[in-house]
Amino acid sequence: MATDAATSQTFTRHPHPAPLAVDARNAVLADPGFGRAFTDHMVEIDYTEGRGWHDARIVPYGPIPLDPAAAVLHYAQEIFEGLKAYRLADGGIALFRPEANAARFNASARRLAMPELPEDLFVEAVRQQVLVDQDWFPTVEGGSLYLRPFMFASEAFLGVRPSKQYKFLVIASPAGNYFKSGAPAVSIWVSDFTRAAQGGTGAAKCGGNYAASLVPTAEAFERGHDQVLFLDAAEHKWVEELGGMNLFFVFDDGSVLTPELTGTILPGITRASLLELAAEEGLTVREGRYSLDQWKADAASGKLLETFACGTAAVVTPVGRVADRAGEFTIGTGGPGQLTQKLRQRLVAIQRGEAADAHGWVRRIA
Numbered sequence: 001m002a003t004d005a006a007t008s009q010t011f012t013r014h015p016h017p018a019p020l021a022v023d024a025r026n027a028v029l030a031d032p033g034f035g036r037a038f039t040d041h042m043v044e045i046d047y048t049e050g051r052g053w054h055d056a057r058i059v060p061y062g063p064i065p066l067d068p069a070a071a072v073l074h075y076a077q078e079i080f081e082g083l084k085a086y087r088l089a090d091g092g093i094a095l096f097r098p099e100a101n102a103a104r105f106n107a108s109a110r111r112l113a114m115p116e117l118p119e120d121l122f123v124e125a126v127r128q129q130v131l132v133d134q135d136w137f138p139t140v141e142g143g144s145l146y147l148r149p150f151m152f153a154s155e156a157f158l159g160v161r162p163s164k165q166y167k168f169l170v171i172a173s174p175a176g177n178y179f180k181s182g183a184p185a186v187s188i189w190v191s192d193f194t195r196a197a198q199g200g201t202g203a204a205k206c207g208g209n210y211a212a213s214l215v216p217t218a219e220a221f222e223r224g225h226d227q228v229l230f231l232d233a234a235e236h237k238w239v240e241e242l243g244g245m246n247l248f249f250v251f252d253d254g255s256v257l258t259p260e261l262t263g264t265i266l267p268g269i270t271r272a273s274l275l276e277l278a279a280e281e282g283l284t285v286r287e288g289r290y291s292l293d294q295w296k297a298d299a300a301s302g303k304l305l306e307t308f309a310c311g312t313a314a315v316v317t318p319v320g321r322v323a324d325r326a327g328e329f330t331i332g333t334g335g336p337g338q339l340t341q342k343l344r345q346r347l348v349a350i351q352r353g354e355a356a357d358a359h360g361w362v363r364r365i366a
């Protein structure tokens with residue numbers, strides 16, 4: 001869908017009349033968890049067909065009036081992104097590869113028949129959101145400010161067609177560890193359910209994909225695991241991704257493998273970054289297919305040394321245990337592997353401005 005918006009928008013600022021008291025905020029910032037608390041403001045931009053994007057504004061965080069017939073409530077025309085802002089050692093603030101999120105947002109928009117948002121407007125909206133709520137950076141070790149840009153169909157009608165009105169918002173949430181367990185490595189349940197099939201919406205970051213993952217995820221939790229893993233829809237054989245993370249495998253011959261992007265998995269920005277960092281570590285990097293059976297066999301023979309999950313929320317998280325209906329297997333020692341830790345440290349150091357940013361990934365905004 002063509003975008004007829006002017007890129008240059010002035011953000012009108014409506015400050016929050018009663019922001020959270022400092023004591024209450026500090027308590028949140030010392031132990032934020034993930035996605036539990038939200039900052040004082042949000043960015044809002046409207047889209048109307050024929051007019052494009054308009055009325056960019058920063059408003060108090062709060063409920064959004066919505067017509068009961070709004071298309072998003074019926075046909076789930078909704079997409080989102082996830083990225084983080086980091087407080088740097090010198091007090092500055094940086095975003096990590098926000099242009100990549102902007103590009104993926106527009107790829108999702110095209111798949112869901114939604115209007116694209118100019119990439120520089122996306123990045124500017126995120127920047128404005130961080131700057132207005134920069135008192136909300138967690139004080140806990142490893143904390144960051146998680147940004148959630150999203151867009152939904154707001155036109156009121158019941159016919160099945162693309163909406164002619166949309167809202168784009170950015171909200172922010174102080175973030176600590178994604179996994180509650182705090183275990184050194186996570187445990188994964190291989191689901192019988194399917195997340196995405198060829199030709200579907202698996203490569204788009206749309207809410208519907210996550211709605212479909214809730215029952216499989218609940219099953220994983222009930223069985224005592226931390227995350228769900230999906231296999232391919234056609235053969236139920238090839239490893240695809242987790243509910244909210246991509247996967248990497250580390251072998252004893254100095255190679256790493258991650259499932260290739262076939263259109264059914266989300267093209268993770270952390271995944272893309274780690275592919276480059278792993279190659280720089282001198283590893284042979286492969287994107288390809290990996291079957292659950294081969295994974296089991298390689299874990300048993302010792303050929304597979306490590307497995308880790310990666311994503312904005314999860315950063316780089318070691319996988320220690322994998323289970324399906326047939327049984328369970330352990331990876332390596334069941335704890336964090338050496339390369340997993342090394343790659344995590346390298347990535348985090350770049351994101352936090354503690355290591356040179358040779359790739360131009362870090363966008364300093366303050």
Ligand code: PLP
Nearest residue numbers: 244245246266268269270311312
């Ligand atoms: N796969 C899924 C299904 C996700 O939700 C995410 C998180 O955004 C990822 C992979 C990792 O993507 P990224 O590294 O861009 O956060």
Ligand code: COI
Nearest residue numbers: 082083244311312313314
């Ligand atoms: C992210 O890593 O940003 C995600 O979206 C994963 C999950 C919270 C859905």
